[in-house]
Amino acid sequence: MTPQFHPYLINGPFDDPGLYIDFLFERRAILFDLGDLADLTPRKLLRISHIFVSHTHVDHFIGFDQLVRLCLGREKRLHLYGPAGFVDQVGHRLAAYTWNLVQNYPTDFTIVAVELHRDGRAFGAEFHCRDGFRRMGDSSFAVVDGVLLDEENFRVRIAFLDHKVTCLAFCLEEKNHVNIMKNRLEEMGLPVGEWLGELKRAVLRGDGDEAPVRAWWQERGESRERFFTLGRLKSEVLRIVPGQKIAYVTDALYSPENAARIVALARNADYLFIESTFLDEEADRARERCHLTARQAGVLARAAGAIRVTPFHFSPKYAGEGIRIQRELEEAFNER
Ligand SMILES: [Zn+2]
Incomplete structure (x- = not known):
C-alpha cells in the first residue's frame, strides 16, 4: 500500500511544536499546532489548508503571524481550529495590525476560525482580508464522535485533554483504501x-x-x-x-482521564507523536506543570498499541541530553 500522508515534526524536539502532514498526491498539507514556522519553506507553508491548534500557549501559536504575512495578497482560504475562546483570540491577533490598505487587493485571503467546546458544539467565524479582517459570518455546528473534519479519504478526530487549560489532541485517520481487481x-x-x-x-x-x-x-x-x-x-x-492513522498528543497532565482519552485517540496508530517534556525522575515537576514524562508517554504509546512513537516538546533543561528522554520513552514503550 502506498502511503498517502507523510507526517513530520517541523522543528527539533527542544523547539516549538508542530506536525506537518504532507498529502503526497495533492499539493496540500495540514498542520497540527502552530509553533515557530521559520524552518518551513514558503512553498510548503502555502500548501497548508487546515491548522489544528492544541491550545494557545505561545509556543503552540506563535507561527500565526508568519503564516498571515505569507498568505497576504493571495487567494487562499485557511481553516484554523482551536479550543474554546480561540475565535476571539484569532480576531485579536489580526486586530493587532493596521489594515487600511488591503481593501483594493485583487485577492481575498480568508481565515475561517473554529473553536471546539467540551459539550460537542463548535463555533466559527470568518475574517476576510478585504474587510480588514473584521469578524463576520458567525456560525455553529455539532461535532459528532469527536470528528471535526470528514473528507472523502480521511477524517480528523479530536480529544479534549486537561493541561490546566483545555488542550486538544488530534488524530488523522485515513479511510480504507479500496482497490479494484x-x-x-x-x-x-x-x-x-x-x-x-x-x-x-x-x-x-x-x-x-x-x-x-x-x-x-x-x-x-x-x-x-x-x-x-x-x-x-x-x-x-x-x-x-486499512488506511494509516497519525496521532498527535501535547500538552497533558498524566491523569487517569487524560490517559484514557489519549489511549482511545491513538489506538493502533501507525504514528504517534507525543510530548515527553520531562524525565520521570522529575515526575512531580511534570505533574505541577501539567506535562507528561518520557516514561508516561511510552506507557501510553504501548497501551494504545501504536506502531511507531516519536517524542517531542523536551524541556530546555535537558539540552544536550535528548537521548536520555528518547531512551526512557523507548524502554517504557518496549517493556514486556
Ligand atoms: Zn506546550
Missing part, C-alpha cells in the same frame, strides 16, 4: 466506468453488505446495467486495505 471485473464481464467511483464511495461510507449497487455502461450505443449486492462485489472484485 481489474482481472476479476473482466471475468465477470464488467467494464470499468463511473459506477466504480460510486461503489468505492459506498464502501467508504460504510454502507451495509445488502446495499444494492448498480453497474452501468454503454455497449454499441446501448445502455447496459446489472445489479449486485455490495457484499458480493466486496468479496469478488474489491480489496480493502
Whole structure:
C-alpha cells in the first residue's frame, strides 16, 4: 500500500511544536499546532489548508503571524481550529495590525476560525482580508464522535485533554483504501466506468453488505446495467486495505482521564507523536506543570498499541541530553 500522508515534526524536539502532514498526491498539507514556522519553506507553508491548534500557549501559536504575512495578497482560504475562546483570540491577533490598505487587493485571503467546546458544539467565524479582517459570518455546528473534519479519504478526530487549560489532541485517520481487481471485473464481464467511483464511495461510507449497487455502461450505443449486492462485489472484485492513522498528543497532565482519552485517540496508530517534556525522575515537576514524562508517554504509546512513537516538546533543561528522554520513552514503550 502506498502511503498517502507523510507526517513530520517541523522543528527539533527542544523547539516549538508542530506536525506537518504532507498529502503526497495533492499539493496540500495540514498542520497540527502552530509553533515557530521559520524552518518551513514558503512553498510548503502555502500548501497548508487546515491548522489544528492544541491550545494557545505561545509556543503552540506563535507561527500565526508568519503564516498571515505569507498568505497576504493571495487567494487562499485557511481553516484554523482551536479550543474554546480561540475565535476571539484569532480576531485579536489580526486586530493587532493596521489594515487600511488591503481593501483594493485583487485577492481575498480568508481565515475561517473554529473553536471546539467540551459539550460537542463548535463555533466559527470568518475574517476576510478585504474587510480588514473584521469578524463576520458567525456560525455553529455539532461535532459528532469527536470528528471535526470528514473528507472523502480521511477524517480528523479530536480529544479534549486537561493541561490546566483545555488542550486538544488530534488524530488523522485515513479511510480504507479500496482497490479494484481489474482481472476479476473482466471475468465477470464488467467494464470499468463511473459506477466504480460510486461503489468505492459506498464502501467508504460504510454502507451495509445488502446495499444494492448498480453497474452501468454503454455497449454499441446501448445502455447496459446489472445489479449486485455490495457484499458480493466486496468479496469478488474489491480489496480493502486499512488506511494509516497519525496521532498527535501535547500538552497533558498524566491523569487517569487524560490517559484514557489519549489511549482511545491513538489506538493502533501507525504514528504517534507525543510530548515527553520531562524525565520521570522529575515526575512531580511534570505533574505541577501539567506535562507528561518520557516514561508516561511510552506507557501510553504501548497501551494504545501504536506502531511507531516519536517524542517531542523536551524541556530546555535537558539540552544536550535528548537521548536520555528518547531512551526512557523507548524502554517504557518496549517493556514486556
Ligand atoms: Zn506546550
